[in-house]
Amino acid sequence: MEAKKDNSGRITDWRSYERVLLPSIKDLHRLDVYEENGGYQALRKVLVSDDWTPAKVTDEVKASGLRGRGGAGFPTGLKWSFMPPVDPEVPRFICCNGDESEPGTFKDRQLLEYNPHSLFEGILLACYAISAGTAFLYIRGEFADWITHIEVELAKLYEKGYAGKNIMGSDFSVEIVIHKGAGAYICGEESSLMNSLEGERAYPRVKPPFPAQKGVWGYPTTINNVETLAAIPTILNKGGDWFASVGAERHPGPVLYGVSGHVNRPGVYEYPTGILITDLIYKVAGGIRNGKKLKAIVPGGSSTPILRADMIEGVRMDAESLKEAGSMMGTAGMLVMDEDTDIVGFLRRITHFYHHESCGQCTPCREGTGWLEDIVSRLERGEGHYRDLDLLTDLCTQMEGRTVCALADAAAWPVRYTVERFRDEFEARCRPSLVPAGISI
């Protein structure tokens, strides 16, 4: 079946869409099967042809409009072009971010399990484009089994001469090192990830300098998410133009949606960006469990602002549409909540997460995340007061934009917007104050 195009020639119809990141090919995770299906052809093409200079590969990625899938949605080609000019004396690095710890996100795990070679090929192509000689693939420690899976495939890659010295007989060489994390959400933050690699405590670093100037061990470094890099072979095979014609115009391409929570068919789905949220819930993921009604969604991981059921009509899963609706695309890991969900208890668990994961370097984050948890817990127990709600908002303002990394913001947003959008439920838990004016409580 040919993918249908809409009136402006774009591939937006999800029903006729054919998957490219996770195509339906049995045992695609094996090197031989991946190769039988056109795998490593993109790499071969750029290595063999003089035409395909590193700059041209970067240009193709720029033309594709690919935006990072790690959460921030930064244009990938542009990020690559931040790397300084090549100096043969100075080694250059790629770090692939497979820390995948944002609550509600599980797409990279499925990609590692079902199509690891698209990632390896993407890593190699990225190394070629930015002239990096080493790639660190940072995987969260909890994914121990998936690390074993991909180590087996990586060994085959080396055996076949597709990694290591003189890849495919060319003068292009790349070492791929898999680094196993050990349980810390903060390691997903790019500068924390670099400290973790370096064997330091994984504290985020002050930016600037940015990784392209001063990355791992002080050398120029580019950091990309697993799904971002796994999309590169497709861009090289089908062309940047094709990729740019898929889904939402300003946030194009195929994307892995991770739908979880109270739906009938949770899981990872590959569709063009810009799918209607209502289609994703009711048509793709089979609707709400047990015939219940929808209460709210969190579109892209725990830090993205919650949207009430009445806020999602006509809203699409792309950066622009979600921004207009008052949220963000994040990691496209969407949590669906039914009408029975206790929003206050839900927010309390989120505040616990960020309190637990704050690295403690910055006072607003270290103290603020603790305060958020304490106050929301108090509200959950029915021991809070109305003024706690304003205190929460105030705290969020004190935290946002005042710290070394964005974890403090990520902790503040869910509180700010959940309280704002479900104020009645929070108020219903508050106790009226019985203390006369002038006495501090």
Added chain:
Amino acid sequence: MIELPTTSGDGHTSETFVPVFSNEELVFTTDETAQIERWKSHYPTVDGAIMRVLWLAQEKFGYLAPEVIRLSAEATGIPYAKAYGVATFYTQYFKKKKGKHVLDVCTCFTCQLCGGYDILHYLEEKLGIKSGETTSDGEFTIQQAECLGACDAAPMLQVTNGRYVMQLTPEKIDAMLDALRDGKSLEFESMTLPQDADEMGGNRRSDTQAVLETKAPPIAETIL
């Protein structure tokens, strides 16, 4: 007796340190040392290898007692204080002895909404301990985990930093506890992509269990 500053969990208290492992026990085998040397060559400086070495040490000794961290630091070639800083930064490195099987129940985000706490309470009742405790026979420790990146399988848990047990129900927990008590290893569970279920009738991988039996060596050549 060596006197070493140590912590009792909160990172502040200093107490007299009594090593648990003897000097005879505190060695890496020739094979392990060779592996450590390979890891060290994978980073611009040896420091990068410390996380792998701590992992190896924890698998070997069960947990990272201060003397185990010291051994890891020495094998890596970095100061003890630095290795200690790394070991205490991450939740998966155990600083205290735990049960033979550590059950990390995800109660975060999706799992919370899909019954993660019910699973935790079921385990607490069944094993007669609270979250954070170890059974008196030393078999099981239960803990709460933050999102483990398998929300499609919620509620779920992880066994001793290894296997994920997906889509939990009380029956599944009973079976899991029995298997673990009998010393059986748990099967790896693939989560089928819903689109695969529609397009290719289910699971796409045919070799999952076999692959997990093999352990690939660290492959990269020396860098820099």
